[in-house]
Amino acid sequence: MPLLLWTAAAFLSGSLMFSYWLGLAAKHNLSGVGDGNPGALNLWKAAGFRLGLAGIALDFLKGYLPLLWLSGTVYAQGYGLVALAVAPIAGHAFSPFLRGRGGKAIAVSFGVWSAITGFEAALAYAAILALLKAIGRTLRANGPKSAESDGLQVVIGMALLPVFLWAGKFEAAILGVWLGNFVILVCKHRKDWASWWGKRKIGEADADN
Template sequence: MTFLLWSAALFLCGSLMFSYWLGLAARSNLREIGDGNPGALNLWRAAGFAYGIAGIALDFAKGLAPVAIMLASGRMSGYAAAASALMPVLGHAFSPFLRGRGGKAIATTFGVWCALSFESALAYAVILAALLFGGRLTRGPKKASAEADAFQVVLGMLLLFVYALARAFPAPIAALALANGLLLAFTHRRELRRLAARKGEDRMHR
């Protein structure tokens, strides 16, 4: 019962679509702008720096705060805590406030990991920075595509899973990293499909 209650509460927290609502406050429907993602990055593009920063902060906080409170309660541990910690990410990705069509959950993911394991959150940030730098070297002055960004986000989380195994982190932490990586792959599925299709076309023309 404790697990179900915490999971429901954390899912509800994650499902609060702050960036989307801030967009509406700024008279911008994020569903009709850019890639239609109701997240903080699209809010930044649609409404500017101030709204974008507010969206990032709130999406981050809805991952950080509920997980931190859950852990501080001392009533959840192990795989149960790890599974509940994934709930804010699931809530953002499948928000009932948007009829199950949520966002990509990157900021919320960082919030969850900062509450759960700061070392892991820092490792993920470093991994993403390294992938970003490597991509910059590979493509030169060209702007990064949405497909490349999506690939880096997902690959970064999967590399965090490898890092957790190498560092002998508790098994629930490693399992959460893998589950989070699969969820990010789902939320970025359109970009990953386009990337795979593009790679397939490149191979056909060689």
Template sequence: MAWTFTFFTITGFLSGSILYSALLPRLLRRVDIVEESDDHNPGTANVFKLSGPGLGVVCLLLDMAKGFLPVLLALGRVNPYRISFALIMAAPVLGHAFSPLMKGHGGKSIAVSFGVLLALCFRTAMVWYLAAAFLFFSLVLVIQPHSCRVIVSFSCYSLFSLLVVPFHSFVAGGLLISAVVIAKHLSPREFSPSHFQVSLFGRRKRLPKHVS
């Protein structure tokens, strides 16, 4: 049984390490997403911006699939309620975030995280908790900049999962995924708390700065 967990963990990591959002624009459009984007991130958002919505949708689906498929296949071969299943969940996200194909410099892992959780949708509603958090902080209580919105969304999703999800392996895997995504968005270039804004339905109002 141990070798099976190891196999799916390694397979998931290797699957996640294939950065379609960097490879396909370069191969099909001769666009270097990493070099030409403002944040130098090999993610689907930059594909939409620099290569158009068509290729953006393709890369989005592939980034989700590389998290979805390894976890879905593992569900049929291993016991998902063992705590070690958390590593199988986190493996594609880690592969994307620290891709050996880019010398450890990967993407921010949002799409692949949704893919991993979507594979579990018939066993837990965690993917819908994350989607609800993103929608709430994107459309209702709007948080800017994007990096802060991601951090708050994944933090709230993690807290809610801790409270309501009964399966320890899924919760542990979700926490590992959140830790990776939050860490990728905490870089000085991306995370700017001094520009933190909260607004109701997009009516922006900058939070007052602390007065010392």
């Protein structure tokens, strides 16, 4: 029962939509900004870098602090760690405060990974994303940047993270956290995949004509 209560608390922490609420305080409804994602990036676009950075920090902390608080306890072991670590990510992605329409869970994911691996996996994920972004820019040359490609990089980067986790000999429960995080990111970025695939098929059709 205590594990269930702590998991619910971690989910509630993740579900607090700070970026969305900061946007409303600044008279910006993020559901009408960019792709409509109620996250820190759209807050940055709508209200400037100061509020954007505040949103990123708060979204990070709502994943980081609960896991940091519980680290070393009996609850944060084995399958308990999986439940506790995935809960804030799921809370952000499917926030009850927004009727299940939460954000894409990137900053909160970094917070969770920072807490459970002493920043190691979070830094590795950041390095992977930086490398993918550099490769993407090279492949696109001078072409326009797309939100779809950023979404693809987030998911592909997470798909590659187990290589680091395996090399670092992290415990099996960490792989369970990764699986839960990966499934949520795939779900939240499914529109990016669909849009990218649709544009690719159109491009192939144009090339054939």
